[in-house]
Every structure is written in C-alpha cells, then in structure tokens.
Amino acid sequence: MTSGMRVVGGVLALAAIVGLGALSQVPYPPEPPAHAVIRLTWRTRSKRVDECRRLTTEEQAQLPAHMRREEVCEGRVLAYRLRVVLDGDTVADETVEPRGARADRPLYVFHEIPAPPGVRVLDVAFVREDSLRGATGGDEGTTGGDERATGGEDSAVREGRAGRVQETPAVLQFSERLELEPRQVALITYDPERRALVLKGYGQTP
Amino acid sequence: MTPFTDRTRRLAQSLLAPADGLMNRLYTWRFNPLYHSGAVVVVLLLIILVTGIYLLFFYRIGAPYASVERLADQWWLGSWMRSLHRYASDAAVVAVLIHMFRMFAQERSWGPRALAWVSGLVMLFVLFVSGWTGYVMVWDVQGLLLAREGARLLDLLPLFSEPIARTFVGERELPGAFFFLNLFLHVALPVGMGLGLWVHVSRVARAGLLPPRGLSWTVTGALLAMSVLWPAALGPAADLFRLPDTAPLDVFYSFWLPVSQAMPAWSVWLSSSAFSGVVLLVPWWARPALEARPAPSVVNERLCTGCTQCWVDCPYEAIAMVPRADAREERVARVDPALCVSCGICAGSCAPMGVGPPVRTGRDQLAAVRAFVSRNALDAQVVVVACTRGAGGVAASPEFQGAPVIPVDCAGSMHTSVVEYLVRSGAGGVLIVSCPPRDCWHREGPKWLEQRLYHDREAELKPRVDRRRVRLVYAGLGERATVRAALRTFQRDIGALEVARPEDRVELDIECERPAEEVLER
Numbered sequence: 176m177t178s179g180m181r182v183v184g185g186v187l188a189l190a191a192i193v194g195l196g197a198l199s200q201v202p203y204p205p206e207p208p209a210h211a212v213i214r215l216t217w218r219t220r221s222k223r224v225d226e227c228r229r230l231t232t233e234e235q236a237q238l239p240a241h242m243r244r245e246e247v248c249e250g251r252v253l254a255y256r257l258r259v260v261l262d263g264d265t266v267a268d269e270t271v272e273p274r275g276a277r278a279d280r281p282l283y284v285f286h287e288i289p290a291p292p293g294v295r296v297l298d299v300a301f302v303r304e305d306s307l308r309g310a311t312g313g314d315e316g317t318t319g320g321d322e323r324a325t326g327g328e329d330s331a332v333r334e335g336r337a338g339r340v341q342e343t344p345a346v347l348q349f350s351e352r353l354e355l356e357p358r359q360v361a362l363i364t365y366d367p368e369r370r371a372l373v374l375k376g377y378g379q380t381p
Numbered sequence: 382m383t384p385f386t387d388r389t390r391r392l393a394q395s396l397l398a399p400a401d402g403l404m405n406r407l408y409t410w411r412f413n414p415l416y417h418s419g420a421v422v423v424v425l426l427l428i429i430l431v432t433g434i435y436l437l438f439f440y441r442i443g444a445p446y447a448s449v450e451r452l453a454d455q456w457w458l459g460s461w462m463r464s465l466h467r468y469a470s471d472a473a474v475v476a477v478l479i480h481m482f483r484m485f486a487q488e489r490s491w492g493p494r495a496l497a498w499v500s501g502l503v504m505l506f507v508l509f510v511s512g513w514t515g516y517v518m519v520w521d522v523q524g525l526l527l528a529r530e531g532a533r534l535l536d537l538l539p540l541f542s543e544p545i546a547r548t549f550v551g552e553r554e555l556p557g558a559f560f561f562l563n564l565f566l567h568v569a570l571p572v573g574m575g576l577g578l579w580v581h582v583s584r585v586a587r588a589g590l591l592p593p594r595g596l597s598w599t600v601t602g603a604l605l606a607m608s609v610l611w612p613a614a615l616g617p618a619a620d621l622f623r624l625p626d627t628a629p630l631d632v633f634y635s636f637w638l639p640v641s642q643a644m645p646a647w648s649v650w651l652s653s654s655a656f657s658g659v660v661l662l663v664p665w666w667a668r669p670a671l672e673a674r675p676a677p678s679v680v681n682e683r684l685c686t687g688c689t690q691c692w693v694d695c696p697y698e699a700i701a702m703v704p705r706a707d708a709r710e711e712r713v714a715r716v717d718p719a720l721c722v723s724c725g726i727c728a729g730s731c732a733p734m735g736v737g738p739p740v741r742t743g744r745d746q747l748a749a750v751r752a753f754v755s756r757n758a759l760d761a762q763v764v765v766v767a768c769t770r771g772a773g774g775v776a777a778s779p780e781f782q783g784a785p786v787i788p789v790d791c792a793g794s795m796h797t798s799v800v801e802y803l804v805r806s807g808a809g810g811v812l813i814v815s816c817p818p819r820d821c822w823h824r825e826g827p828k829w830l831e832q833r834l835y836h837d838r839e840a841e842l843k844p845r846v847d848r849r850r851v852r853l854v855y856a857g858l859g860e861r862a863t864v865r866a867a868l869r870t871f872q873r874d875i876g877a878l879e880v881a882r883p884e885d886r887v888e889l890d891i892e893c894e895r896p897a898e899e900v901l902e903r
Binding site: 180183184187188192193195196198199200201202203204210211212214216217218274275276280281283285358359360362364375 | 406468523542543544547550551599603606607614621624625627630631635639
C-alpha cells in the first residue's frame with residue numbers, strides 16, 4: 176500500500192468516526208418554536224348504573240324454570256362529555272367513554288392543545304351524561320325501563336370504603352385566564368381531594 | 382426471484398462491489414471493515430458491555446439525570462466511558478446494517494441461512510429497544526421525547542390497563558419503578574442477545590466472531606479517541622412542564638422519532654410492521670425460483686472412503702459421518718440437504734471426488750476441464766480460473782486480456798486435479814482468482830483452497846505440479862484492475878520460465894479411490 180493510500184485511508188476513517196459523532200447528536204427541534212401547550216389530563220371513575228327491564232310472560236316462558244326471574248338488569252358506566260373552549264373557539268368537543276373491553280374501566284382524558292403565548296381564556300366542561308340529560312330535560316337513554324342508580328356504584332362505593340377517593344362530581348368545570356409563556360406547558364388535571372379541575376405547571380416539576 | 386428482486390439485488394451488488402474495492406485498496410482485504418462488519422459488531426458489543434458495567438455503578442434510579450450528569454462532568458473517566466458506550470452503540474447499528482446489506486446483496490440470506498437472517502433481524506430489534514431504554518434512562522429531553530412517543534405508540538396496543546402515556550404528563554411524580562424497569566430491560570435485553578448470537582451462528586462451522594486483532598484495536602482506539610476529544614452531548618434535563626428548545630437526537634436510535642411524531646399511532650404501527658415484514662421475509666421473497674436453486678451436495682457412497690475431510694471442511698456443518706449400510710467398516714459422509722447451501726466446497730475437499738453438488742463434483746469438474754482443453758489450444762499461455770461471484774467479474778466472459786477463463790462457482794469448490802490437468806496439458810500457468818477470504822460467499826473457500834494448493838491439505842495439489850506455474854490471487858467483484866495487474870505480472874513471470882509442454886497423455890491418479898471391482902467384491 177502506498178503512503179498516499181495510507182493517508183486517504185486515515186482521512187476516510189477520521190471522516191467516518193467524526194460523521195458517527197455528528198449523527199449521534201443532531202440538534203432536533205421537536206416542537207415548532209415559541210408556542211405553548213395546554214395539557215388536559217386526568218383519570219376518573221364514573222357512576223355505574225343498572226338498567227333493568229321487566230320480562231314479559233312470554234319471555235319468561237322461554238327460559239328454563241330455574242333461570243326465570245322478573246327482571247333483567249344490565250350495568251354500565253356512564254360516559255362524560257368534554258368540551259374545551261379556548262379564546263371562544265371550541266377546540267375539543269367529545270364523549271369520553273369508559274375504557275376496557277366491557278367499558279367498565281375508568282375514563283381517561285388526554286389532550287394537548289397548542290396555544291400561542293400570551294393571555295388565553297380557557298373554559299373546560301366535563302359533564303356526566305346523566306347530567307347532560309337532566310340539563311336537556313330528556314330521559315331518552317332508558318327506553319321503557321327504569322333506571323336504578325346503585326348508590327355511587329361499584330367504584331365510588333368501593334373507593335369510598337377505602338376512604339381515599341370520593342365519587343367524581345357529575346359536572347366539572349374550569350374557567351381561567353392563563354398567561355402562557357413560550358414553550359410552557361399548562362397542565363389541567365383533576366384533583367380528587369378538591370374534587371375539581373385544577374391548574375398545575377408553570378415551570379415547576381411535580 | 383422476480384425481475385424486481387433481481388434488479389434490487391443487482392443494484393445492491395453494484396453499490397457493494399466498488400465500496401469493497403475501495404476499502405481493499407485503502408486498508409487491504411485483511412482489514413477491510415466491510416468484510417468484517419458482522420465480527421465488528423461483536424467487538425462493539427464487548428465495548429458496550431465493559432463500559433456499561435462501569436456506568437452501572439454510578440447510575441441512580443432515584444436521580445437518573447443527576448447521576449448521568451455527574452458522570453458527564455467526570456472528564457477523566459466517566460465522561461469518556463459514557464461517550465464510548467454511546468458511540469460504540471451507534472457504530473453497532475451501522476455495522477449491523479452493513480452486514481445485513483452485504484448478506485442481501487450476496488444472496489446469503491435464504492435457504493439454510495434464513496435462520497441467521499431472521500435471528501440477526503431479531504437482534505437488531507433488540508439492539509434498538511435496548512438503545513431506546515438506554516436513552517430513556519438518561520432522562521434528558523431526548524429521553525423524554527422517546528418515552529412519550531413510545532408510550533403513545535404502545536397505548537394503541539391492548540396491553541396496559543391504563544394508558545401509559547399518562548406517566549409522562551406531569552400529573553404525578555414519575556415513579557422510580559419506571560427507571561428500574563428501564564434499567565432492567567437495558568441490562569436484560571443485551572444478555573438475551575448472547576443467546577441470539579448463538580442462534581445466529583449455529584448453522585456455521587468455525588464462526589469468525591472476532592475480526593483481526595488490528596482491526597479490533599483500531600475500531601476501539603478510534604471510538605475511544607472520539608470519546609475523549611468529543612464527548613457525547615447530554616441534553617437538558619427532561620422537564621414535563623416545558624417543551625424542549627432542541628434535543629440532541631441520536632440519529633442511529635431515534636431516526637424514527639421525527640417521522641413518527643408527525644403520524645397517527647396506527648399508521649406508525651402499520652408502516653413499521655409492513656416494513657419489518659418485508660425485511661423479515663427477505664429469505665422467502667428474495668430467494669431464487671425453485672428450478673433455479675442450486676441442488677445440495679450428494680455423496681457417492683461407493684467412492685466415499687470415510688476420510689472425514691468433507692465433514693471437516695464443510696463451512697455449514699451440513700455433513701455428518703454415519704455408519705455405512707454396506708459391509709465396509711469405515712463411516713460414510715451424509716449431507717443434510719436442509720443445511721447444505723450448495724457451496725461445493727466438499728467437492729474440492731474430496732480426494733476420490735465422491736461428493737459435491739450434482740454436475741459440480743470433482744469428476745464433473747475434471748470432465749469439464751478435459752472438454753475445455755480439447756476446445757482451446759493452450760499453447761503455453763496462462764489460463765485464468767475465476768470465481769463467478771468475485772474475481773473482478775472476469776468469469777463472466779470466456780477470456781480476459783487474451784487469457785482463456787474457466788469460471789468456477791467458488792474457488793474453494795475447485796478440485797486441485799483441475800489445476801494439475803491444466804498444467805500437465807500445456808498451460809503456461811494457472812492463475813486462480815478467488816474472492817478475498819473474508820469476502821467468500823461460501824465463507825471458507827479461499828482458505829481451504831490456499832491450504833490445498835500450498836500446505837498439503839486434502840485434496841492437495843500433487844507435488845509433481847510445478848508451483849511456479851500456479852498462482853492464487855484474491856480479488857473482489859469490483860477489483861477488475863487487480864486481476865488485470867495480477868495477470869500481467871503472472872504472464873511476465875511465466876514468460877521467464879521454460880515453455881510449457883503438454884504431456885502426451887495426462888493420467889491423474891485419484892488418491893484413495895477404490896476400484897469398482899474391489900468394492901463389488903466386498
């Protein structure tokens with residue numbers, strides 16, 4: 176091998192190793208510059224209801240004798256309606272269903288809303304579906320049957336017994352003027368002790 | 382193989398061949414890092430292991446960023462240990478990708494090699510996951526970005542009872558268990574790679590796990606120098622309540638992040654699964670059509686003397702020595718078609734020419750060379766015997782620079798009787814052009830050939846053959862100039878010898894051969 180080749184080989188090896196180092200730490204702008212984020216995130220357990228219906232005589236006759244009963248009930252966990260309005264614009268309006276294959280798990284809210292820095296007016300409403308119905312005066316969810324609330328049901332009763340968490344209120348609201356700085360994350364979350372949506376963040380690590 | 386696959390493969394070869402040629406010129410074939418890409422990965426894994434053990438002593442689950450920051454500030458040891466750990470991990474990804482590309486381009490990914498392809502790909506995935514956990518462990522902005530994006534993607538799968546993305550939203554303090562889990566995975570996954578490596582090389586004999594010492598130390602030294610002179614950056618600490626200004630992104634492990642962040646989780650899963658599936662299934666979609674696949678070797682049990690040389694030489698452990706079915710006492714070679722890649726190296730190793738792929742056994746080669754000699758007047762000129770897979774591509778044409786060319790599927794599969802026959806038939810010289818040893822598509826062809834020609838390895842070139850008229854040179858597919866130069870030099874050297882004269886009747890005594898009558902008598 177000639178000395179020229181040696182030099183070229185050395186330069187190539189050096190370039191490769193420097194290239195490796197450079198690619199190992201490429202500055203990456205993960206977010207567009209100078210915007211802030213309003214992060215909505217919480218976990219709640221909703222009210223469980225049993226929807227019961229009386230069986231007709233014909234339906235009972237079709238059942239084996241040992242399985243006959245007067246009424247059948249089907250339990251479900253109520254959903255919530257989430258509405259987020261930022262500076263008068265609705266940025267989220269959706270139904271938050273309970274998780275899980277049987278829809279009996281807690282509800283999770285997670286939204287990240289980019290917002291320009293400055294003073295912003297934020298309104299968040301998180302309303303349980305039975306309260307929505309009450310508000311609209313309807314009772315459309317229980318066709319022909321009676322609705323039997325089971326007293327805070329399942330989760331609320333169980334957690335209440337443990338003395339840690341009370342039932343999530345049917346209506347949660349948050350209205351506040353936020354003064355957002357560039358790159359700031361304002362966290363709106365549910366505080367089970369205060370039973371309200373609260374603001375966290377503004378730079379401090381929890 | 383479809384026309385598209387064939388074109389893809391040819392394109393890959395057309396990229397690889399000149400790169401190999403350049404590296405051979407700069408570093409010689411012995412130290413060509415492209416040839417040793419797989420073994421270099423092992424060296425890098427060893428570096429990662431040693432530096433990782435050191436880092437483990439200083440890492441604190443309760444204060445991840447602070448402990449890494451303390452290491453980074455420790456300029457005399459901690460800083461470069463950490464940098465070496467990281468640069469070696471980056472280099473490992475590069476080396477793995479080169480190794481994969483090489484195996485794909487050289488059609489070394491299907492048939493019995495499918496296991497190595499699939500296990501290699503699994504190890505690459507483990508390497509990526511291990512790197513992901515390593516970056517999350519640091520808990521700088523890059524770690525946060527990776528953690529959040531990983532959680533977003535994982536939440537799409539029905540694996541967790543609660544969305545794990547909530548862990549990184551600042552709702553509550555990050556649990557120490559999270560960092561413990563990362564640390565556990567970061568240590569356990571590479572340990573699993575040891576098992577993966579065992580599977581990866583389980584179908585090859587004498588796996589070359591380490592590159593030449595000079596290359597190992599050069600790689601280590603270069604990475605170490607880089608670590609000292611340019612320590613790896615540590616980004617700002619992760620802050621759940623602040624969007625990072627910039628993150629020092631490691632392209633080798635976080636290349637997917639900018640793309641993934643811009644896509645819905647389902648489309649990330651869909652596209653990455655589709656891409657992974659295509660790569661994983663290379664051994665099936667990129668293999669030749671059934672009729673074009675070379676047949677595995679077969680043993681002529683009548684000729685087999687049970688010498689075990691083919692069993693020793695087989696680079697894929699596809700040959701076993703088993704008891705014979707007839708009355709003879711010795712054992713007989715048997716080829717497992719499921720393990721045989723049809724390299725034909727056994728044909729070159731069998732003195733009585735009793736084993737090899739159909740139409741490529743020593744006897745078939747001898748018949749072919751007899752026909753070649755009867756067709757071509759050798760006239761004391763140099764004959765080139767060239768490997769079809771390398772040798773500057775000269776095997777593709779019947780002559781090169783005026784010298785007649787005999788193509789062979791692998792130089793290591795060529796029986797030395799072919800060389801003897803050519804010399805004794807009046808060839809001025811026989812120039813055997815083989816792939817460089819570490820570039821052999823069949824792993825050990827050039828190594829065994831060299832030993833058969835010059836070191837009396839079975840089936841050796843007989844002493845009666847004038848060694849001055851036989852020359853072995855190494856040239857990769859992109860090194861036509863090397864072959865040209867070697868041919869010119871050899872022709873000049875041959876010109877200085879007395880003119881070669883053909884023997885009237887070339888009779889080769891095939892060593893160890895049992896006359897058919899003797900076999901029948903027993």
